[in-house]
Amino acid sequence: MRIVKKRRKVSIIGAGNVGATTAQKIVENGLADVVLLDIRDGVAQGKSLDILEAGPLMGFDTRIVGTGHYEEIADSSVVVVTAGFSRKPGMSRDDLLHKNGEIIRDVAHNIRKFAPDSIIIPVTNPMDLMAYVLWRVTGFPRERVIGMGGALDSSRFAYFLSEETRTSVSNIHSLVMGGHGDQMVPLLDFSTIAGVPVRKIIPSDRLEAIVTRTRNGGAEIVHLMKDSSAYFAPAAAIYSMIESILHDRHRIIPSSVLLEGEYGIRGAFVGVPVRLGNQGLEEIIQLPLSAEESSQLAHSAAVIAEGISALNRLFNNFSE
Numbered sequence: 001m002r003i004v005k006k007r008r009k010v011s012i013i014g015a016g017n018v019g020a021t022t023a024q025k026i027v028e029n030g031l032a033d034v035v036l037l038d039i040r041d042g043v044a045q046g047k048s049l050d051i052l053e054a055g056p057l058m059g060f061d062t063r064i065v066g067t068g069h070y071e072e073i074a075d076s077s078v079v080v081v082t083a084g085f086s087r088k089p090g091m092s093r094d095d096l097l098h099k100n101g102e103i104i105r106d107v108a109h110n111i112r113k114f115a116p117d118s119i120i121i122p123v124t125n126p127m128d129l130m131a132y133v134l135w136r137v138t139g140f141p142r143e144r145v146i147g148m149g150g151a152l153d154s155s156r157f158a159y160f161l162s163e164e165t166r167t168s169v170s171n172i173h174s175l176v177m178g179g180h181g182d183q184m185v186p187l188l189d190f191s192t193i194a195g196v197p198v199r200k201i202i203p204s205d206r207l208e209a210i211v212t213r214t215r216n217g218g219a220e221i222v223h224l225m226k227d228s229s230a231y232f233a234p235a236a237a238i239y240s241m242i243e244s245i246l247h248d249r250h251r252i253i254p255s256s257v258l259l260e261g262e263y264g265i266r267g268a269f270v271g272v273p274v275r276l277g278n279q280g281l282e283e284i285i286q287l288p289l290s291a292e293e294s295s296q297l298a299h300s301a302a303v304i305a306e307g308i309s310a311l312n313r314l315f316n317n318f319s320e
């Protein structure tokens with residue numbers, strides 16, 4: 001007997017660098033059919049057609065539809081939100097709060113209306129705060145709003161560790177917690193090379209430099225590219241989250257979720273290790289952090305809480 005499995009649908013709001021690159025990865029790997037939506041007339045349609053025209057060369061039959069209409073996102077399993085502005089050299093992610101907050105509030109209303117059963121992956125910066133807006137406006141349970149930040153930051157950290165030690169990336173496990181901003185918390189005690197804690201292998205001054213480079217990983221790319229922020233590694237990070245959700249793989253991937261007392265934090269989206277499966281957030285993994293790591297995480301959460309206060313001043317009413 002043949003098992004016929006219906007293909008899944010992933011919608012991506014924002015057909016810019018991150019959105020289109022994510023769409024290409026999903027379609028080329030046959031993970032799901034994709035709807036790519038953008039406010040700019042023709043952009044999502046043009047990029048989708050361009051991706052489809054690679055099908056005969058790359059050998060994929062998955063479909064992608066470019067659109068400007070939210071009706072198309074109906075029945076999506078996952079909706080990725082990349083709509084909005086990216087930062088320019090000299091800006092912090094938080095400088096995007098007002099402009100992107102308005103955009104994301106509107107996007108959230110449309111997701112609530114047209115894809116009420118979906119799992120949302122917020123990406124637009126400042127990501128932890130945009131996740132909060134998406135959660136507040138949609139009213140989705142916290143299991144279905146899972147921000148992308150820690151997957152990317154941990155991958156950057158792992159890459160720098162591999163470069164430093166001339167060791168395959170496949171031997172490296174690394175973890176970055178906290179907000180996806182300047183106060184992120186790379187965790188040395190939970191980062192290993194072939195199972196050996198990094199502190200046993202890399203001298204402390206070099207480790208400090210790697211931690212600083214990880215914290216500035218996004219800014220380093222903005223500084224180099226000038227008119228764009230990163231998108232290849234971000235798209236790979238989003239892909240890994242979607243793949244764990246759609247294939248119900250239960251991978252543990254650091255992501256930004258609403259904390260309700262875990263790690264002593266309540267009411268804010270903060271990056272923590274979570275298990276991802278086809279219901280979305282399955283479990284928040286609670287690690288025994290050192291006193292120093294706990295205080296760094298608390299500081300990162302406090303900065304996010306200040307951002308939430310700013311959002312509450314900006315939007316008296318999230319549902320308008």
Ligand SMILES: NC(=O)C1=CN([C@@H]2O[C@H](COP(=O)(O)OP(=O)(O)OC[C@H]3O[C@@H](n4cnc5c(N)ncnc54)[C@H](O)[C@@H]3O)[C@@H](O)[C@H]2O)C=CC1
Binds near residue numbers: 037083127
């Ligand atoms: N969370 C993370 O780790 C990362 C977050 N980002 C963030 O992702 C966002 C997107 O980055 P890029 O794709 O590089 O920017 P981009 O400028 O290339 O693309 C943004 C797209 O959003 C579209 N857009 C704007 N308003 C819209 C609306 N109301 N509805 C639908 N589409 C709309 C624009 O037309 C544009 O095509 C930025 O805020 C960036 O800072 C980027 C990389 C990593």
Ligand SMILES: O=C([O-])CC(=O)C(=O)O
Binds near residue numbers: 217222230234
């Ligand atoms: O740095 C940025 O503005 C984009 C981003 O979040 C990242 O690459 O980590």
